[in-house]
Amino acid sequence: MTRGDGTTGEDVTPNVKTIRSIPLRVDAATLKKIKLRADFEVRGEVMMTRKAFEALNRQQEQIGGKIFVNPRNSAAGAVRVLDRRSRRRAAGFFRVLLLVDGKVPFAKHSSPCRL
Numbered sequence: 001m002t003r004g005d006g007t008t009g010e011d012v013t014p015n016v017k018t019i020r021s022i023p024l025r026v027d028a029a030t031l032k033k034i035k036l037r038a039d040f041e042v043r044g045e046v047m048m049t050r051k052a053f054e055a056l057n058r059q060q061e062q063i064g065g066k067i068f069v070n071p072r073n074s075a076a077g078a079v080r081v082l083d084r085r086s087r088r089r090a091a092g093f094f095r096v097l098l099l100v101d102g103k104v105p106f107a108k109h110s111s112p113c114r115l
Contacts, residue, residue: 015079019046041099048075 017024031038048056053071060067068074098104 010080012079015081016046019079036098036105037100039100040105041102043099045072046075046079047071048078 016022026038028038048071050071053068053074056074057067059065098106
């Protein structure tokens with residue numbers, strides 16, 4: 001889901017699943033090892049490196065396309081479009097929060113980094 005207006009967002013799950021750096025499954029043995037239930041929720045930000053952003057704008061300039069203002073908005077916009085090729089520009093994902101039943105399941109924020 002996107003943040004939307006703070007209350008209602010847009011479901012971009014199918015689009016986000018096309019970002020290669022986001023695993024679609026986590027091994028059951030890994031979940032057991034870190035004592036995490038399989039129905040966990042991950043929240044984070046889709047991101048684009050500055051290098052990828054600059055390359056995108058060079059490409060856009062060459063074809064006479066739209067020049068993007070910043071990498072954050074460009075990456076966020078990429079997951080909202082229907083054209084799969086546009087989503088490829090959102091190069092990565094930064095996990096911010098991991099939740100189970102709406103609560104953080106670890107004493108330390110760094111604990112799920114072992115995933």
